[in-house]
Amino acid sequence: MSNLVVVGLNHRTAPLDARQRAAFDSAGLVQGARELGRIPGVAEAMILSTCNRVEIFAHVAAAHSGAEALKAWLSASSGIPPAELHPLLYLHEDDSAVRHVFRVASSLDSMILGEPQILGQVKSCYGTAVNARSVGPFLNALLQSAFRTAKRVRSETSIGEYPVSSSSAAVELARKVFGDLSGRRILVVGAGKMGETAVRHLRESGVGGISVVNRSVEAARRLAERFDGIAGDFSLLGDLITTADIVITSTGAPDILIDAAMVGEAMRRRGHCPLVFIDISVPRNVDPGVGGIENVFCYDIDDLSSVVEANFGERLRAAAEAEKIVDQEVRAFAGRVRSLEAVPVVRAVKGRIEEICRSELERFMKKAGTRDARQLRELESMMARVAAKITHPLLEELRHGAGSRNETTLAELLQQLLQPRKGKS
Amino acid sequence: MIWTLTLAAALYLIGLLHSLFGFYQKRPIFMRLALGMVASAFLFHTLFLLWIGFTRRHFPITNLPESLSFFAWCITLTFMLASRYRINALGAFTLPLISGLTIVSQVVWEEHHIIPLPLQSGWVYFHAGVAFLAYAAFFLTFLFAAFYLIQEKKLKGKHFRFLYFRLPPLQLCDRISGRFLYLGFAAMSLTIVSGAIWAEQVWGRFWNWDPKETATLISWCIYLFLIHYRLSGSWRAKRAAYISILGFASVLVTFGVNWGLHAFL
Structure with missing residues (x-):
């Protein structure tokens, strides 16, 4: 039987300090993979190291002793004494280990549920292990299945659809009003860092022109240059609101900069086209009363938080669906492992039958002594055909039927049938 | 040939179930499946209308069951036209009506009816x-x-x-x-x-x-x-x-x- 063990620590089991000490840099990953490969009883291994988790996936001869060896190695490599390290570690074996790997790759075990970076991190750690030649057929199959699972979770559930950062929540709100954001004009009020983050997110959604107003025109110009936008001072505010579709305010100003009268006038001039205010400054710079004007949608930082909260709720719903996909893939992988285990048997059976054919042919040649090259070729190919015709259905059955409940008996039966017999070949 | 209408009704109904599930769970794959079901239902429904038109020599719009079926067909036509906008909510709100009309029409279908005299006109x-x-x-x-x-x-x-x-x-x-x-x-x-x-x-x-x-x-x-x-x-x-x-x-x-x-x- 194959023994997969996963030993590791993550944000739930270990404090940041311990995670940092246990983490591997890229050189450490290569070195670590080589060292793991030399541990007796460890056939294949790879290390996954991110800022939230350090884990070793290993294919070992015996689960218990293998896990102990991995724990000891992790303690040695991180420099954390075993007594301190062991309570922080979790251990998964066999199906539970497979499930764990799939859940990690699908971002179901992440600190921020459904965040997309983890899949890339698993891929790059796997790549490192492949280059270090510490993985073999088992871990290859496991990781391919993990990637497949993650891909299915992405495409079949909506787990990644709900943004969970404030600035992406702002983009989402704008999308709920405008649909497509391409060509929409943005006005940024205040040249601070927060506003810049929000603008960057909006830029990724393909918005059009950007203008920046700030008390100091110099700072406005610096930010505007970065986004090929135009800059101005507060005297232009009313005009720029008239031409913008999305207004982001993030100034340090302690008072209301944009009031209902200003927005009402702008709305009249812009023919009542919808206008979205995202006010991320504290205290507020936009009078909440502007939200009462038709076609004006005004959100402050608390509203963005409640969008994020709601999105988390939706992610949790999607995660329940994702767990079902993981279940299916864990079962499918168990079947694949069984057929993987059938490979050596298949190879042995095939080799044995070909050997019989060869020796029979040699015997025939000695007795009959045909020298005709054409006849010889015919005979050879006839033997090969006979061999293939006998072995093919048996081997197919062994390979594909390997998932069914009779697979061990069938494999054993075939092996017994084709054991080399003494004295008679 | 009424079976084409029965089949269309069944496919509409399956499409409805998929789109309700997809709407609730926000699973895009169910939306695509629902669209496929409705598209094939629409095909069979169209075949049915053509068949009636050619064999009975009248367009099926001359009594209540025929009208219901044709109205369902029209809503499906608009549904197919709107499908390019990929609105996930659409199916959950139109397919109940489409399926309902088609099923009722199939149940009360009259094989041989006399077309009222004023309606015997192109x-x-x-x-x-x-x-x-x-x-x-x-x-x-x-x-x-x-x-x-x-x-x-x-x-x-x-x-x-x-x-x-x-x-x-x-x-x-x-x-x-x-x-x-x-x-x-x-x-x-x-x-x-x-x-x-x-x-x-x-x-x-x-x-x-x-x-x-x-x-x-x-x-x-x-x-x-x-x-x-x-x-x-x-x-x-x-x-x-x-x-x-x-x-x-x-x-x-x-x-x-x-x-x-x-x-x-």
Whole structure:
């Protein structure tokens, strides 16, 4: 039987300090993979190291002793004494280990549920292990299945659809009003860092022109240059609101900069086209009363938080669906492992039958002594055909039927049938 | 050959289940499956209509079951037209009606019925055909107007819950509502014109102030006003949505008024 063990620590089991000490840099990953490969009883291994988790996936001869060896190695490599390290570690074996790997790759075990970076991190750690030649057929199959699972979770559930950062929540709100954001004009009020983050997110959604107003025109110009936008001072505010579709305010100003009268006038001039205010400054710079004007949608930082909260709720719903996909893939992988285990048997059976054919042919040649090259070729190919015709259905059955409940008996039966017999070949 | 209608009804129903599930769970794959089901149902439904048309030598719109089936076909046609916008909520709100109409039509189907004498005319096919198409298009106008109002309420009230996630963006609702408004208006205008010509041939007068005629005229005027309002430049989608709903209420009255000269069903 194959023994997969996963030993590791993550944000739930270990404090940041311990995670940092246990983490591997890229050189450490290569070195670590080589060292793991030399541990007796460890056939294949790879290390996954991110800022939230350090884990070793290993294919070992015996689960218990293998896990102990991995724990000891992790303690040695991180420099954390075993007594301190062991309570922080979790251990998964066999199906539970497979499930764990799939859940990690699908971002179901992440600190921020459904965040997309983890899949890339698993891929790059796997790549490192492949280059270090510490993985073999088992871990290859496991990781391919993990990637497949993650891909299915992405495409079949909506787990990644709900943004969970404030600035992406702002983009989402704008999308709920405008649909497509391409060509929409943005006005940024205040040249601070927060506003810049929000603008960057909006830029990724393909918005059009950007203008920046700030008390100091110099700072406005610096930010505007970065986004090929135009800059101005507060005297232009009313005009720029008239031409913008999305207004982001993030100034340090302690008072209301944009009031209902200003927005009402702008709305009249812009023919009542919808206008979205995202006010991320504290205290507020936009009078909440502007939200009462038709076609004006005004959100402050608390509203963005409640969008994020709601999105988390939706992610949790999607995660329940994702767990079902993981279940299916864990079962499918168990079947694949069984057929993987059938490979050596298949190879042995095939080799044995070909050997019989060869020796029979040699015997025939000695007795009959045909020298005709054409006849010889015919005979050879006839033997090969006979061999293939006998072995093919048996081997197919062994390979594909390997998932069914009779697979061990069938494999054993075939092996017994084709054991080399003494004295008679 | 009634089996094609049965099959279409079954496929609509399966499509409905998929789209309800996909709507609730927000699983895009179920939406695609639902669209596939509806597309194949639509194909069988079309085959059925053609078959009736060729073998019975009349377009199937001459009694109640036929009309129900054809109305379902028209709504499906608009559904297929709208499918390019990829609105996940659409199926969950149109397919119950489509499936219901098709199933009822299949159940009460009459194999051999006598076509009422006034309907034995080529005009009925065109006149009633475009009328049903207009009703179907106005149904979608109404639906997207309703989506608009609900989503607007969610966005203004900051209720970031179930429907907020599942209904389309505001401007998209408004745009699609507008598209079907134009389609419906064109179809309704053709209905009135063809009806008038036919009336002139049968009764000698273009316009008879029959209740259905009057109701149609009122609906047509409401939609004409809505089109002018939309084209006037000032973007007031919320008011446009309310007028669309008013217009659809008038269409429902028009649909229901089947006495006077229109007492066939």
